[in-house]
Amino acid sequence: MIITLKKNAPAEEIRKLHDSFEEKGLQVSLIEGKDFNVFGLVGDTAHIYERDILANMWVENVQRVSAPYKLANRMFHPEDTVVDVAGVKVGGKEKIVVIGGPCSVEGREQICRIAQEVSECGADMLRGGAYKPRTSPYSFQGLGYEGIMDLCEARDRTGLPVVSELMSADKLDEFAANVDLIQIGARNMQNFDLLKAVGHVKKPVLLKRGMSATIEDWIMSAEYILSSGNPNVIFCERGIRTFETYTRNTMDLSVIPILKERTHLPVIIDPSHATGDWKLIEPISLAAIAAGADGLIIEVHDHPSSAWSDGAQSLKPENFQELIRRCRKVAAAIGRDM
Amino acid sequence: MIITLKKNAPAEEIRKLHDSFEEKGLQVSLIEGKDFNVFGLVGDTAHIYERDILANMWVENVQRVSAPYKLANRMFHPEDTVVDVAGVKVGGKEKIVVIGGPCSVEGREQICRIAQEVSECGADMLRGGAYKPRTSPYSFQGLGYEGIMDLCEARDRTGLPVVSELMSADKLDEFAANVDLIQIGARNMQNFDLLKAVGHVKKPVLLKRGMSATIEDWIMSAEYILSSGNPNVIFCERGIRTFETYTRNTMDLSVIPILKERTHLPVIIDPSHATGDWKLIEPISLAAIAAGADGLIIEVHDHPSSAWSDGAQSLKPENFQELIRRCRKVAAAIGRDM
């Protein structure tokens, strides 16, 4: 960590600050400049927060050199983490996975029928929301426990592991018992109590990026889960909020190589929420595969125009099948299985 | 609600869509244009979600005319809501309130001492975090229940109502019993389960704006609380994330007149989190008062450079006192008491 001191900082204040860092077990070096003095701190600075140091009125600027995350950091964990979701391996050199299914579970018959269809198209897991985060309290909020039971039935019939979003720690037991991959949604990426809660179970967690989160914020949220004891974290990019109005969000595919360089965790891509438009899903999916994604999560519905939520961004099964066919060609072109 | 249909939509599809709206109890008018056809829907459209209609492949565009919020809407509730926080009135033509105190409760002695100081400076309420949302799991997470008890002691000694942030519904009973104004932080603005939970008590809620939330998103979050049964909601603007790096966030003071035009709820301003820099707090506070804010919430610490969190944006008591003195002059200039 590099700390720039104001030009006119008194020697006495510099000494006090110096000592306070040494008391925290850090080695401190001083560069004396014409306009500024600079401290270099060497040691474990992950527990120091830049803004706290800025509170000292003689400090001009604080710059972190080491990353603030440790367990997620590839520097200390060079090999890829492969997460096992009820037998489906995600990450590393494993086969690229495809997760398909409706935005919301709308009933047992619907989810079982779509599960069958996505399975036949080549999906590796089934998605379906039972507890839905909706902007309006007047929108459909999901079938709740009944929806989770419907997902279990669909899993029993098709063998596909199931993914669903957890919105509140008080449902964690229900999810740990029934869901194979627990999704933390974009709006809860910094719901730190929920992150700690899912860190206390071992079930794999699909951690979506917050709407305006930086990649570092996001890795720090993964660090919450890892440091609570659960190593099974998969990142999921779902687009960030930008000024653009022709898409619902803006897909940021640069996260794929960046997360793979800085962390050892798998990365999957959600083109449905990123674009909000079923016509854009295929080109963005092809791009994600080409950029090195470990998987895709895609909304599929057999009657999008009567879906209870997000029909505009849902693919019909036939288009989903065609998408997988084309993605496999791109995967082959970059030397990966899918 | 205005729905634009594609030029080439078949008559049969137009008819089906028309009927589907009528079944929902809406009146439907059709404008036939050269390039597009347009439906106008008249009736209660708050339970219809624009994106769901977009799922129909013949729909080009959906535009909401009425606001999607009802209980927060000034159109249906013209008089100002005044929220009573343990005797301190907020909103309407009431005296502008000032909430002061440290970012974090650091112990009984500290919070009682600062409570005494902010009280003497003229504050109306005391703030202090006991459960802290921190980006890093390695940062101080707050004193928890002990911190809440310390706040109660400070209230007993000074008479100031206390404000503290609730991060998880499982602490709601603790907060309902001990805290006078329950803060929902920016990161939880769309933690819908938490919003519903605080909607089930009657304690006043201070609802911070999410880091990249639009004003409409924010009003919809208030609508969650109101529609769950709690009418005592106060908005708190704390800055939004922008590209600017010289400030922590960017204060958006336009929310004051906008929220007052569109809703009937009080609005207070947090210049500490918006700027992240104690030197900027006074000019932004003066501006907020001039723009019509119903109150200020400001971080005050007697030793900012050794604060356990957010020292860089904390005022010393003497500066806080001076700020109040100057704000009162501006309040007088616009005809309000403070």
Add this chain to the structure above:
Amino acid sequence: MIITLKKNAPAEEIRKLHDSFEEKGLQVSLIEGKDFNVFGLVGDTAHIYERDILANMWVENVQRVSAPYKLANRMFHPEDTVVDVAGVKVGGKEKIVVIGGPCSVEGREQICRIAQEVSECGADMLRGGAYKPRTSPYSFQGLGYEGIMDLCEARDRTGLPVVSELMSADKLDEFAANVDLIQIGARNMQNFDLLKAVGHVKKPVLLKRGMSATIEDWIMSAEYILSSGNPNVIFCERGIRTFETYTRNTMDLSVIPILKERTHLPVIIDPSHATGDWKLIEPISLAAIAAGADGLIIEVHDHPSSAWSDGAQSLKPENFQELIRRCRKVAAAIGRDM
């Protein structure tokens, strides 16, 4: 265009507004609702600006239905435009093009050497900046006319058409005479006088997206060039400004399918400026090809660490060659030549 009138708009005002639209040659339909009245305007609304109508105090909201662009609109020009850059065809079903070269021309010897290298790697055109937009007046501003002459020499030796950025209309003659593809940089995307100027020549124009421009803003800038008489416009996405700090900008690949649906013009991708990091260029290039880009523009330098500008985002020739090799595989996988 759909105009929502306030509930309490007097009949007299509604009539006046109605007449004012009819005077502009538009047909006007009225829907009378419970809470609002709505006008639908049918006819050519491209010359009407939404905000001008909003100035009427009885207008609540204005929503454009038809796109505000005409010449760029695929609806009125269904076939792909193929732009011919000194014999290299860009767009449509043509071969995907690769433009390579240094950020800045640093001298005749340097640009000729790199031109030779990128040509041998398989590039179709040569890029090189002679007039450089730099944030600081103290940074290197480019070699100017001498740089343009050096580019011409490099073209003579290799046969590659040359691309360079025009910053000011007073150099247009120099560019029209010497440069094959005139680049308009991101910072000048809404320098409307410069857009009109390049619209008065026939030389192909590479129009970069502004740092925070929406896709519609960008298409409107193309419309300026087209409506001034120059049909040879190529869009170039170079990333948009977001909160992310790990990359210089955020690449938005959704522009590829969107621009191809809404306009008939070619789209090329600049992964160098979008990422700012040479290590990210290859995965993003592969992704761009998979998403359907018509070309790539990539910074190549034989000694990046001593480049006069943008070395951090420059590929070495050997990496550029490898990138092209891999991109060709992905192009083949989606059925395009490269």
Add this chain to the structure above:
Amino acid sequence: MIITLKKNAPAEEIRKLHDSFEEKGLQVSLIEGKDFNVFGLVGDTAHIYERDILANMWVENVQRVSAPYKLANRMFHPEDTVVDVAGVKVGGKEKIVVIGGPCSVEGREQICRIAQEVSECGADMLRGGAYKPRTSPYSFQGLGYEGIMDLCEARDRTGLPVVSELMSADKLDEFAANVDLIQIGARNMQNFDLLKAVGHVKKPVLLKRGMSATIEDWIMSAEYILSSGNPNVIFCERGIRTFETYTRNTMDLSVIPILKERTHLPVIIDPSHATGDWKLIEPISLAAIAAGADGLIIEVHDHPSSAWSDGAQSLKPENFQELIRRCRKVAAAIGRDM
């Protein structure tokens, strides 16, 4: 400037980099850490660009300590600059100025009539656009030279200095001869050739902030003008682009104290463009005065609903007069004249 080197940087490479900085006349200090090595550069680093150093593959991170601007920097120019606009002083402890007038000059009669009205209301200068930057080529583009002549006539009749936007360097002589304060619009904030051009005259320049510019970008644009020889620069904040849709832009009032701390130049505020809504202009103007603005620039039109541009954000003269009356009270409350 602080340069962090990668852990595994070879001694030979560190030495070469060290020497390259010394050759540029800088003193170099080295801190050796466990995970990283760090260089501290002391001397004039304004001509060094961070990204150029990042091109060295052994460099992990570059952090500027000194500001990259010199002539605008208050550190080297502690006293306030007061800009004299044809006798009206702006900045320092001078009277707060008000600039009023229509978005566009619509003809001699219109501008002279509005000039008379704003003068009677208490305005110090007249604004009016003759060359208009419009998103659409089909929108009204301004009266051009005729509009400038009309402004001159209005000045002759009222004595108010005139402000108008310059879009292209080829009109600079026309502006230098006729306009008292040359406005550089938001879209041209980084049109560096235009900045250099206005730097070569002595006429005062009103430099608007770019729509997504950081404050540092903006100061660097002022530095272009200053370093070309023109010391008469006034900053004008007009809001930045954010996700908010209820306002046209988001006003960032924190720029006032920040620019005053870091630079010595005056700052005025444009609430018309920031909000886009005439009803918001007064509260935001009051806030700007309270925060320490040196002036306001406000759109005034006697018939907003038939204005040729931006009527929605134009005040009627009676509202403008009332606004000035209220602003004067707030100015008095903070101890300034207006």
